[in-house]
Structure formats: C-alpha cells, structure tokens
Amino acid sequence: MAPAAMRSAAESLAGAKPVSYWLDDPEKPDALPALAGDEHCDLLVVGGGYSGLWAALRAKERDPGREVALIEGDEVGWAASGRNGGFCAASLTHGLANGLERWPGEIGTLERLGAENLDAIEETVHRHSIDCDFERSGEIDVATAPHQLDELRAWHRETEELGLGGLEFLDRDAVRAEVDSPTFLGGLLDRRGVAMLHPARLAWGLKRACRALGVRIYEHTRGLDLARAGTGMAVRTPYGRVFSRQVALGTNIFPSLVRRVRPYTVPVYDYALMTEPLDAGQLASIGWRNRQGLGSSAHQFHYFRITADHRILWGGYDAVYPYGGRISAGLDQRPETFLTLAQQFFACFPQLSGVRFSHAWGGAIDTCSRFSAFYGTAHRGRVAYAAGYTGLGVGATRFGADVMLDLLSGERTARTALEMVRTKPVPFPPEPFAWAGISLTKRSLARADRRGGHRDLWLRTMDRLGLGFDS
Structure with a gap:
C-alpha cells in the first residue's frame, strides 16, 4: 500500500478504544458478588x-x-x-462444507438439528425479552478472486445435487446490489441460516x-x-x-x-475493528440495506456486518497462535494487525474513505483440529x-x-x-511441534490465497489426515 494510504489507515485508528465495542455499553449490568463460603x-x-x-x-x-x-x-x-x-x-x-467432509452420513440430521437450535434461540430471545438486536438477516459468502467465484459456483451446484439447498448464487451485479464493494465478484446467500445480534x-x-x-x-x-x-x-x-x-x-x-x-484445544487470537456510525450518505454509498452478515471466501478470511446503530464491524484475517498456547491480556491488542485490517477495510470499501474506527480489540478463541x-x-x-x-x-x-x-x-x-x-478430534501435539505445525499451516494457507487456491503438499497432507481446513 502507498505511504499516503497507509498513513490514512493509521489515522483512522488514532481514536479507537482498546476494548470490545459490545462490552463498552452503558447498559452493562453490575457484577454479582463472588462466592463466600461453601x-x-x-x-x-x-x-x-x-x-x-x-x-x-x-x-x-x-x-x-x-x-x-x-x-x-x-x-x-x-x-x-x-x-x-x-x-x-x-x-x-x-x-456445511466442514460437516459434510467429516460426517457425511449424518449431515442431514445435523443440518436439521442446527436449524431447530437456531429457531429455539430466537424463541428464547423473544420469550425472555432479551434486547440483543436479534435479526434473522442471513449471510453472504463473497468471492473477491476468480478462483473463489469458481469454487462458490461449484459448491452451490453440489449442495443442490445433494438436496442441501437453501443457498442462492449471486453474480457480480447481484451481490453488489446487496452490498456494494468493487472487490466483490459474486457470492452465496443464505437467507435464513444466520442471525445477527449484539453478543x-x-x-x-x-x-x-x-x-x-x-x-x-x-x-x-x-x-x-x-x-x-x-x-x-x-x-x-x-x-x-x-x-x-x-x-x-x-x-x-x-x-x-x-x-x-x-x-x-489451542488458543487462537482473533481481532476486530468497529467504525464510527455511518451517516445517510455513507450508508447509501454501500447500499447495505438488508443487513446481512458477510464473510470472504479466502483462507485468511474477513467477517463483517452492520450494527443496529449503523456501524460496520470488520474482523478476522490475522489469526495468531501464541507459542505454548499461553493466554494473556497483553495479546488482546496488536497494532500491526489493526493497521492491516484498516487497510483491507478501505480496499473493500473505498467509498468510505475518511471513516474512523471507534474500537479495536482482540482475544482468544478455542480451536480444535x-x-x-x-x-x-x-x-x-x-x-x-x-x-x-x-x-x-x-x-x-x-x-x-x-x-x-x-x-x-x-x-x-x-x-x-x-x-x-x-467422537473426539485429534489432539494437538506438545510444543514445539504444535507451534511448528500451526505456523506452517498458516503460511501454506496464505500461499494458497496468493496462488489461486492451490493447496500445497502440506495442506493436502493435512486434508488426508482430516486436519485440513479452508478458513
């Protein structure tokens, strides 16, 4: 990225609070007392x-x-x-792809139970009057490279042939009619299988x-x-x-x-940014009227969504595994990742140039093989x-x-x-083997993104062992 663009991305982060936007909420309840006694x-x-x-x-x-x-x-x-x-x-x-690869014989049951589970969450939210901005808005997996578009089209055909439909293929014009980014080449829309909420x-x-x-x-x-x-x-x-x-x-x-x-399990650190609220003109420039969540189709992927108060959350891409699996609050902030995410955000939405980020945060999630x-x-x-x-x-x-x-x-x-x-997943090996394996996998995935999705020998070996993944 040019120095001017990098400087602009850095300036967009200058006022960002180092805390999760969701937790920086005046409605946060007070903590309850600790246990004292038996x-x-x-x-x-x-x-x-x-x-x-x-x-x-x-x-x-x-x-x-x-x-x-x-x-x-x-x-x-x-x-x-x-x-x-x-x-x-x-x-x-x-x-669905991960489930079909691992449990093809029961994928129909798993999909049905998952749909029932999401319906039950929605019912619970309404029954208990949980004000969490629950929206059954769906999600679009977007392609930003030609090979990703080919893969989405092929996956759409496969799900239809298997009777696991419900996905809609969107060409370039159709996906940009939903959310307008010059980087979008197409997408797959799941209208009912995902809800957005305030976590x-x-x-x-x-x-x-x-x-x-x-x-x-x-x-x-x-x-x-x-x-x-x-x-x-x-x-x-x-x-x-x-x-x-x-x-x-x-x-x-x-x-x-x-x-x-x-x-x-091992910890992987994930990072996200939240923009300031967008005004009417900025919202019109991206046309995000139906409020779906979005995810990119690269191995190093982004997830992004719009909030009830018209901000955009932009996260993902740079998953970080700390050597030894250590969990530390000091790893929740990673400026180099925030700068990368900001640069990528403006590449996706150049029409939002000048928007600033109000929050930047990260933290560990549990990952299994x-x-x-x-x-x-x-x-x-x-x-x-x-x-x-x-x-x-x-x-x-x-x-x-x-x-x-x-x-x-x-x-x-x-x-x-x-x-x-x-059944259980394959456990992770002790260090330094876990670090070496995860680092090699990350490098191979980044290389696959640069090489039109081609998976190298390491990733193909992981696939054969049931340890490969696509995102």
Missing part, C-alpha cells in the same frame, strides 16, 4: 460465557426444581462471548433469564480444581467450595478442570464438557449445552447418538 447444588456450571449460561438456563427449563449454581472467574460474557462478531449461525459443524447483550440477557429461573450466579469466582466428594463432586474456589451432584464445564479456551481435555465442538464426560459421568467451537459458537453453544445435559442424564438421545458427539 455452596451446595444439584448442578454446578463452571463458566459464564454462552456455554455455561445456556447450560444453566436449559437445566432449569428441563427441571425447574433442580438447584443450579454458576461460577464465573471474571464477569459474565467478558471473554469470547462478549467480543465476537455477533454471527449466530444454524450450523453445528462450522459450516454481549445476549450474554447479559441470558444471565438475567437464568437468575429469574432461580440460578445462583457468582462472578469473580474462579474454579481452581475439581475432585470427587462422596457421591458427587467438589469445585474449589478462592473463598469456598461448591459441592454438587453433577458439573457442566463451559470453560472453552481456558484450561479445563479435566486435565486430559486440555490437549484438544476438527473446527467444531467436541463433547465428553469424566468422573464416571458426573462431569460433562463441551469445547472447541472455533469461533462459531454463538449459536452452537446452546446445542452443546443440551448435549452436556443429555450426557449427565445418562440417557441416549438424538444428540448423544450422533457420531459428531461420540
């Missing part, structure tokens, strides 16, 4: 993100008499649940709904360890212990209290866990919560019968 319950939920909140809510909806407590090490929704893009997808498998307000609304049903929530209460206690379990916290018959773990990227689960959640139990069925959503957990965590509750009940259900639920 607590007893039927079900303890560890983690106050979407996984834990849905598990607590669904447990009370299934059995209103069940005593449920939830502990959160910081504040409800402060981590990935409060800083994601707000794409609430029906897919349980990190997209932090969803978490806060679920917190309020849980409390209304009698869930006891303790914030700033970290679960330190997990051990057997008689016929149940005990979780130690800084100021007391929680004794519970059963435990549901929704800690995701943070180290699992079941140590053998830890090698299955199959890129969609995995599930299991420990301590003879007294403990259940779900993790590995890989950035597509806004919707899938509700399904994962039901899976955890099914596993704790010991009953075989349509969910627990799924191969996806009964």
